[in-house]
Amino acid sequence: MTDASPLPSFDELRERAVVVALPLRVRFRGLDVREALLLEGPAGWTEFSPFAEYGDDEAATWLEAALDYGWQELPEPKRTEIMVNATVPAVPAASVADVLARFPGCRTAKVKVAEPGQRLADDVERVRAVRHELGAEGRIRVDANGGWNVDEAEHAVHALAEFDLEYIEQPCASIDELVQLRERIRYLDIPIAADESVRKAEDPVAVARAGAADLLVIKAQPLGGIRRALDIVERAGLPVIVSSALDTAIGLSMGAALAAALPDLDYDCGLGTSALFDTDVASFAPRAGTIAVGRIWPDADALERLAAPPERREWWLARLERCLAVISAREGR
Incomplete structure (x- = not known):
């Protein structure tokens, strides 16, 4: 409002x-x-x-x-459709193909890692299976949700680097840890994206100001709406990815409106998560790797x-x- x-x-x-x-x-x-x-x-x-x-x-x-x-x-949209990524939960490697099949046409996959109760070996096998399914041209990003300390994150990045990562999302919880990790892995040329350090921070631009991330993941609901999110993007001055918060189709359409309003959008967005539901309140699953921009009404x-x-x-x-x-x-x- x-x-x-x-x-x-x-x-x-x-x-x-x-x-x-x-x-x-x-x-x-x-x-x-x-x-x-x-x-x-x-x-x-x-x-x-x-x-x-x-x-x-x-x-x-x-x-x-x-x-x-x-x-x-x-806000006035600058595009009519949004390229989206597949989202792979922390499933066994044997289940990866079935998950990716729900995201037809998606060239990018975000893979959950650092799941409590699992090992790094599980993450490696899951990401290996994703690379096998997507092929050499596919794009893979991993999301740790702040689950590692700096040493664990550094070790994990080395273990996963062979899969040609597009970026690693929120490997550590704090901005200070992200700064340390970014310095340690700089030579690997694997960007760090910040998510929780944006949407759960009192100052959502602090992570950019500290030089702790190369990219920002922004979400419409947690940031207070489309206009506030656009203001954060402008002030941060970093490339962004728009992602969902496991929204229904209605919330995903809000995210699509945010993505459509951005001046620049160079990365596939995490707005295809309707495919993770058995059924949704409206049809909003990815088709040919994209979702449409525009308000939708539930069935x-x-x-x-x-x-x-x-x-x-x-x-x-x-x-x-x-x-x-x-x-x-x-x-x-």
Whole structure:
């Protein structure tokens, strides 16, 4: 929402709210089911889906993004479709081919590594299987979600370097660790991308200012919406990749609108994750390696079929009310 725009009331939002629960094909980020609260705003459908463990202050930023997307007009798009990557969860190497088959035409794969309870050897075999499936021309990026310390990350990068990595995403948790690692692996010419150091930071540009990353991964919901994300990109002055937060098709369309509005977009984006669901609220899986830009509307039958149980709907509505109060307090309304 812009500063001049009045916030909708909780009663208005409650009347517009639909809570859904989408089963995942493969366990991802510790989840078997992804819940989301969808809202039909004056400008179109939007999504509020911070992960359950997030506190209200962090979740309120996701609500600001939802209100911005559902109540405001979009920035002028500079492209009509977005190239997207396949997303490979921390599955056994034998399952890689089945996962990649859900992303037809994608030339790039992002592979999850550093999964708790797994070993580096598991990561190596998973990435090896991806390289085998994509061939020499395919692009591979790995995402550690900050799971390694500097020594572990350096060791992992050396173990994975033979697979010609496009970049490594958030190998370590802190900016200081990223600075150290970037210096240690500089000679390997493998870029470092920052994700959590952007979306979970009080100052999302600090990682760029510190010279801790070569690229930024930006996500519309966690950063408070499309306009705020565009401002971060402008201030950071680094190339970016737009990625999802395991959104439904509605949230992915928000991400696509952000990607479409960027002045430059040189990397395939992580916005094809609808393919990880058994079914979604609308058709938004990649086709020929791309997704279309534009607002979408959920399928009425899908909303009914995927409706969350009543107790989960009440949980989300209570969270919505609390987060709306956080936004009102922030803005002094």
